[in-house]
Amino acid sequence: MSHWGATADASARRTPRSAGVGLRLSHLAEVVATRPPAAWFEIHPENFLANPHAGELLQEVAQHYPISVHTVGISIGSVEGIDRAHLARLRSLVDALDPVLVSGHLAWSTHEGAYLNDLLPLPFDDETLAVVVAHLTEVQEGLGRRYLVENPSSYVGFGSSTMTEAEFLCELVRRTGCSLLCDVSNVYLSARNMGYDPYRYIDALPIDAVHELHLGGFTSEPDEATPGGEVLIDTHSVGVAGPVWELYAYALRRFGRQPTLIEWDNDIPPFATLAAEATRAEEVASMTQKEARALAG
């Protein structure tokens, strides 16, 4: 089943267990110039592949920090298949950076040659599973390494789904040997929007497959689908919400201390604000570890 074990083990040895920060273009020059304290950085490769100057700076960053590559352009759920030209570009960046992790989303974004610049939802049924398994296998073979699949932020689902999202992810892990990136904020947001229990969702994920956690901010707005209600939007434009920190602590208790990323993609604040969020994630992780030790001893 899993033929990515050796690669994954090597990466895991180099991957800091502490909190990293999403590296956006607006902070790139500052990071190169000042080398701020940060455990690791995660990048969206699509921001660098068509920007040679940024790619040059990224190579400098990679000499001093572990890098994780988090793609938004590999559309593993598109029925039309993987964009092989993009996969080849991604492979060359991955080869150049030798990142500690490579991840992407359980979503789709391409249709008949158009790239829709969003992470669109999938029905969770056997047809989708076959499509995603085939594409994920192609991606892992194309990149020559294990890929981490992130749970989506959901606003709608499909009545035709025959399994839950967590069941779908478990089956993906079983059939492809992929790992999981558990975006704790997405779990909370999707659970609120779709009406399920976020803690039970965390419980349903396979413990040994989760190798990274994400935390990001969301905003709320009136729900067009439910007058009087509200819907949470995955904007990554504010700090992490209180209930998500609680869910994060719960996820750490279940999955153990995992590399955790602070994501902030819109209304991007000074780098120090991101660093402060990463410090808070560290504090939550340390507190959770202490609790675990106290319980054990």
Place this chain on the structure above:
Amino acid sequence: MPSLADLQAGMRHAVTSGDATALGTVLVGGRRAQGRLAIHQRHYEASLVTALLDRFPATGWLIGSALTMLVARAFVRAHPPVRPCIAEYGAEFPTVLAAHDPGATPPYLQQFAELEWHVGQVSIATSQPPLVWSQFVCVGAEVLLGVRLTLQPGLRYVHATWAIDDLMKIYLTGSAPDLFTLADGDTWIEIRGARGEVRFTRLDPATFLFRTALLVGLPLGDAAERALARDERFDAAQALIALVADDLVTAITPEAGVEA
């Protein structure tokens, strides 16, 4: 139950047009799930419109942000990106922008927006170590005309019928005079950039054609012929010396099967 292909076709239509009726009752989420598709539709449009406005700030300065945004919205609905790197999105925007309401916008709008596109592209380029003249000396004279030259990646050549580089310089330097008259007439512009820096150089037409031909990969002899056809006084040797002196050549490739 619709197939995955049908669902994705319906969602694509909903996201790009805002019309979710094709999805019928297949969606769940809230009391009227179709309403929530507006979140995806809005994200698609807002993210790409923002990308276009970020890519064409000078054009927005020229014609106003309201018109630029209006056309950008129409553009993203009709022309979704074809690649996931959004930095590559928008090359066709100047054509669509200029066609929107030609009578109400400046006649040089398309040329100016195209110039801005190229400025954006070269400003994120890097530069490569240039060849020095001694590296040409070892190329035999009998094969010199067949070689192809690789030029710096941050080079573009734009032929305009207005002095749009002057207008762009005003925008880039923030030095708008009280009164500015944009000259019309053929303008042959070399744009060179790297790592955030951009520079414009006016060329004579023959040199422009020579350098443009080399940039697209024609052999040196063919590039010189194009220039000579434009101006019989063109001096290919001097043009080559100037090209090297400007640090624009980064590699020499001999004609296939011929040893340089």
